[in-house]
Amino acid sequence: MAHTVVGWHVELEFEEDEHRTRAIALVRLPDGSEVRANGYANRHRSDGNQPRVGEEIAGARALNELAMRMLTKAHGEIDEAAGRTSRPLAV
Secondary structure, three states: OOOOOOOOOEEEEEEEOOOEEEEEEEEEOOOOOEEEEEEEEEOOOOOOOOHHHHHHHHHHHHHHHHHHHHHHHHHHHHHHHHOOOOOOOOO
16 A cells, blocks of 8 residues: 655744734645634733743644634535535534
């Protein structure tokens, strides 16, 4: 049995200020399309300044949104090819 190896590279970028972190997630697919998503983290004024924690939270939220968009895209392609409506599984 032949195996095909395919790789995707996901990029994460962060924009930060004193109170908020924004993560931008991007995946470029082999067909040339791109899927993007954002995630945010807000620092409460009583919390210490821990940029890494804000990045982890915002990054996780962006990746979660990216996963949901990928599922929606895939189900749209299934629907188009099959001529029916598919149901995405909950993640």
